[in-house]
Amino acid sequence: VPEVAEDPERVPVTRRATMADVAAHAGVSLKTVSRVVNREPHVSPQLAERVRISIAALGFRRDAGARQLASRTTGPLLGYVQVDAANPFFGGVARGLEDVTSPQGYLVLTGSTDADPVREARLLETLVEARVAGIVVAAAEGGDEVLRQELTHGTAIVLVDRQLPGADCDTVTSTNRSGTTEAVRALLTAGHRRVAFLGGDPAVWTAAERRAGFEAAVAEAGLAEGGRRVVDGVGAVALADAATHELLDGADPPTAILAAQDRIGLGVLEALRARDAQHEVALVVFDEIPHAALLDPPVATIAQDPVALGRSAGELLVARLRGERRPGPRTVEIPTRFHARASAMIAPS
Amino acid sequence: VPEVAEDPERVPVTRRATMADVAAHAGVSLKTVSRVVNREPHVSPQLAERVRISIAALGFRRDAGARQLASRTTGPLLGYVQVDAANPFFGGVARGLEDVTSPQGYLVLTGSTDADPVREARLLETLVEARVAGIVVAAAEGGDEVLRQELTHGTAIVLVDRQLPGADCDTVTSTNRSGTTEAVRALLTAGHRRVAFLGGDPAVWTAAERRAGFEAAVAEAGLAEGGRRVVDGVGAVALADAATHELLDGADPPTAILAAQDRIGLGVLEALRARDAQHEVALVVFDEIPHAALLDPPVATIAQDPVALGRSAGELLVARLRGERRPGPRTVEIPTRFHARASAMIAPS
DNA sequence: TTGTAGGCGTTATCAG
C-alpha cells in the first residue's frame, strides 16, 4: 500500500492573467490567443500583433498544468533524484542530464534524498504527481521496492550508478570493477607486493563492484595471501584514518593502498601525513579528488566522469520517451580514467 | 514584448488511473476518494480502507496540475536558477535551499543557465509557467530586465550572490567586501608590503565587491602606491597563470597575492609551482578550494558558505510566501571564513 | 482566417 504524501504549505496563488483575460483585452476569441501563444498558423498578422501586445500588457503566462491536462501529453519536465546536490559527483550528473535534455526543451526537477529511502520515496511520488515525463535516479541506497512499483505503473526510469536486478530499466554506471582491476594491475606492475583495499559498505553495489575488481586483479597476479589485505566498511574519513594506522602498525604493512572512495582516500592521506609516511606508501583513490596532482603527496586516482554518466542517462531517457528504444533494458558503462601520477606509484625497493 | 518559449518534444502521456477510476473500482463516489487521498475527516474507516485498496491496485497518483488548477493554490514547487549544477558552490546553495524547504513539503525545480541570459530567461519563463510558488536566482550574469518584469508581475524572487539595484527583492550574499578586507589586513599584519590582487570581470558585482575590499584594506594601511598591484579580468586559470608570471618577472614582485576566485587561485598556484616559487609568495584565494590545507603549498582561503546562503534564501522565500514578510526588500550577508593556513602567510624578511 | 463546444482530473460548494 503506497504512502500518501504530506501536504506542503499551500499558499493561495497570486491571480495571473488567463487566455480569457487576454482575449477580452485584445477583443478576440480565446482560441485566437491560444493560436498565437502556441505559434499556430492561420492567424492574421494584425490580430496576432494585437494579441501579443495584450499578452505583454497583462503579463500573461500560459499555465503548464492546465495545458498538460487538456492536451493529454506530458509536460517538459524530467525528474532527477540524487543523494546530495552539494556533492560534485551528483552535480556533474545533473549537469550532463541538463546538457542533453535542455536543448530538447526539457527542464529537470531535482531533489536530494540524503540516502534516506523515505525521502526518496516521497520525492519519487511528488515527481510522479507532477507528471514528469521520466525520472533519472542516482540514489545509492535502498528503496528498490518503490522503484519497482513505479516501473510497473509505467513510469520511465533510468538508473545511474546503481542497479535494480531483474527490472526492465535502463542503467548507466561507471566501470567500477574493471577500473579498479586496471589500477591494481598497475600497482602490481610497479612492483608492489603488499596491497591493501579500503572499501565502504559492501552492501552498496558500487562498493561491492570495486572490491570485486580488486580481488580479480590480485587473484590473476597470484599475489601471496599475506600480500592482500581487505578492510571493508571504512567509508568515512575518521574510519579510514584509523584503519590506515592499524595497517601500517601491523606486521607486513602494505606498500600500496587502494581507497575505494574519495572520503576513504582523504582519511588515508591524513594518516600518512600524520605519520610523515607520505612517500612510503602508494595511494590510489577511486573517485575524483580535486587537484589530486597538486596534493602533497600527489595521489593517483580512478576518476569517474559524472557528466558523461548524466549525458548518457539523459539520452537513454529521451530515446525511451520517444519510443525509439528497442525492447529489453539497456546497460551502459562509462569508462573510468586511471591517472597514475608517476610519483604516487613508486614501490619501495 | 516577452519571448514565447520553444516547444519541447511533447510525448503522449501514458494513461494513469484517475479518481473516477478509483471511485468506480471501490464503488464509491469521486468525492469520497478525494477525501481519502487528502486525509480529510468524515470518512468511515470501512470506506476509507476500500478506497485505499483500490488506490494501491490501480496505482493511482493524484495529478498535481489538475489539483492546482482546481484549488487555486500554488503547488509544492520552488524554482532554483543557477549557473552550473556541477559547480560545488551552486550545488551547495541548492542543498541549503532543499534543507530548509523540503521539510515544508517543497520540491525544487532546478536549471542551469551557463551564465547565458537567453537560457536564464527561458528558464524563468518555464518556471513561471509551471506555477512555482517562488524562485531563487543564483545566476551571476545579466538578464536583469527579465527579472524585473517577473517581479512586477508578482513572482516571488530571492536573489543569491547577485544584486538587482532598485528592485523590491530579497537578497542573500557573502561578505565579499569585508571578507576580502579582513584577509588583506592579515597579510599586511604578517609583514607583507607588496600585495597583488588578481580579479575577475569587474562588471560582475561580486568581483567588484572583492576588489573594493582589497582597495579598502590597502588604503587604510597606507600602503605605498608601488606596493599595491591590481590586475582585473583574469578569471580563468590560464590568464591568472600568465598574469602571475608577469608580476613575478617585473620589478618589485609582490610577496603576497590575493586571488579573487578559485580558478584564479589555481592559475597562480600553477605558475608558482612552475617557477618552484611556492614558498616565496603567500597566496590567499577567495572561494573554497577543496583540501586547501593538503595542497603543496598550502593555500589560505576566504571560504564562502554556499549551504548557508541557500538556507537563508530558502527561509526568506518561504517567509515571503507565507506573507510573514515586513515590507521593503531584505538583504542578508552570510559571513565568509578566513582560513589563514599559517605557512601560507609568511612574509619574506 | 476565426470562433464555439466539450472535456481533461481535481477541488469547493452545497445538498442529501
Next chain:
DNA sequence: CTGATAACGCCTACAA
C-alpha cells in the same frame, strides 16, 4: 458521513 455539480485554464475537435 456521503455525494452531485460547477468551476479552474487550456487544448482538441469541429463548425462558420
